Amino acid sequence: MSIHFTDTDPTRRARASAGPLGLAALTALRAPSLFNTQPWRWDLHDDVADLRADLDRQLVATDPDSRLLIVSCGTALHHALVALAAAGHTVEVRRLPDPSQPTLLARLVLTGRRAPTPMDLRLVQAIAVRRSDRRPFTAIPVPGESVEALRDAAERHGAHLQFLRDEQVVELTVAGQHASDAEFTDPAYRAELGAWTHRPPHAADGVPADAAVATVPRRVVVRDFAPAGDAALPPGTGTDAGTRYGLLFTDTDAPADWLAAGEAMSAVLLAAVCAGLAASPMSDITEVPAVREDLRRRILAGLGWPVLALRFGTVERPGTVPRSPRRDPGQEPS
Ligand SMILES: Cc1cc2nc3c(=O)[nH]c(=O)nc-3n(C[C@H](O)[C@H](O)[C@H](O)COP(=O)(O)O)c2cc1C
Known part of the structure; x- marks a missing residue:
């Protein structure tokens, strides 16, 4: 991600970086992204911020359609909007405002002020503590009211989160295994995974070994970010017995x-933090077209398009996943 200042006048450029939109772009750095690629940039100019997809950061083997790249940009957009609301700003958002510029994903225009709600403040605090937690979760069940809150958070943003029944978790187990086998037998995938799990420290992106968990027995496999066996995050004794799995899906399958x-x-993951739940995304099940299609038919009866799965639960030692790195906001697009 880079915060790119379109204004050539140094004084106005400095004002933009310190202004509400610059601060929101900084907060949005904490957004989750596929392989921690942070594939977006912000162009800030006075009271306007443009969010652009950075296609140079696309994972061409894992995400050839840039679907998960745009999903990642959506998490940054939501994080920025949470930051603005918590700082007392109202904003008009135009999504995909210019068909001739498909990488221009959103234009934010400041429109005024209003007092932040307690929920706005909780959500912005949740940004600071949220992590992808890949450890197996405990047997403690996820409360029904939390399930409702997570489902509502997805609906409010134009997507759906379907929580899986036990027999559907079996489908997810099969899907996860198939996806893992298909991807690990693809040299291009292995090369991409290797590159993004062994980034030089100055890159400040990618998935470091201390955010990866060794492969342990569990109901549904999670992506192995350390196939060479160098995962550094202790898995604990959980087995995912109480884990709830949700399939995030949309009605149609276009960039919007x-x-x-x-x-x-993003809204669901921040709501999970507020509910005291650990969570992590699983997108490998939609990266292999045949596996995605199978899930679409078996779980959604062909009535929607799976985006990724999310797992929720509790951990024995909350708050112990290290922060994964983020790029320097001044960095130019790579
Ligand atoms: C679109 C998308 C797909 C992701 N897919 C996976 C995945 O398959 N497995 C996984 O463990 N994490 C996945 N993640 C989480 C990222 O790896 C994670 O957000 C990133 O490494 C930054 O770490 P953080 O979430 O702890 O800040 C995904 C995130 C996004 C936004």
Whole structure:
């Protein structure tokens, strides 16, 4: 991600970086993204911020349609909007405002002030503590009211979160295994995973070994970010016995849906923090077209488009997943 200042006048440029939109773009740095690619940039100018997809950061083997890249940009958009609301700003958002510029995903225009609600303040605090937690969760069940809150968070942003019944978790188990087998037998995937799990420290992106968990027995496999065996996060004794799995999906399958799905994903993950739940995304099940199609038919009866799965639960030692790195906001697009 880079915060790119379009204004050539140094004084106005400095004002933009310190202004509400610059601060929102900084907060949005904490948004989750596929392989921690942070594939967006902000162009700030006075009271306007443009969110652009950075296609140079696309994972061409894992995400050839840039669907998950746009989902990742949607999480950054939602994080920025949460930051603005918490700082007392109202904003008009135009999504995909210019068909001739498909990488221009959203234009934010400041419109005024209003007092933040207690929920606005909780959500912005949740940004600071949220992590992708890949450890197996405990047997403690996820409360029904939390399930409702997570589902509502997705609906409010134009996507759906379907929680899986036990027999559907079996479908997810099969899907996860198939996706993992298909991806690990693809040299291009292995090369991409290797590159994004062994980034030089100055890159400040990618998934470090201390956010990866060794492969342990569990109901549904999670992506192995350390196939060479160097995962550094202790898995604990959980087995995912109480874990709830939700399939995030959209009604149609176009860039506008992927952007909405990213906003919904961010809203769901922040709602999970507020509910005291650990969570992590699983997108490998939609990266292999045949596996995605199978899930679409078996779980959604062909009535929607799976974006990714999310797992929710509790951990023995909350708050112990290290922060994964984020890029320097001044960095130019790579
Ligand atoms: C679109 C998308 C897909 C993701 N897919 C996976 C996944 O398949 N497995 C996983 O463990 N994490 C997945 N993640 C989480 C990212 O790896 C994570 O957000 C990133 O490494 C930054 O870490 P953080 O979430 O702890 O800040 C995904 C995130 C996004 C936004």
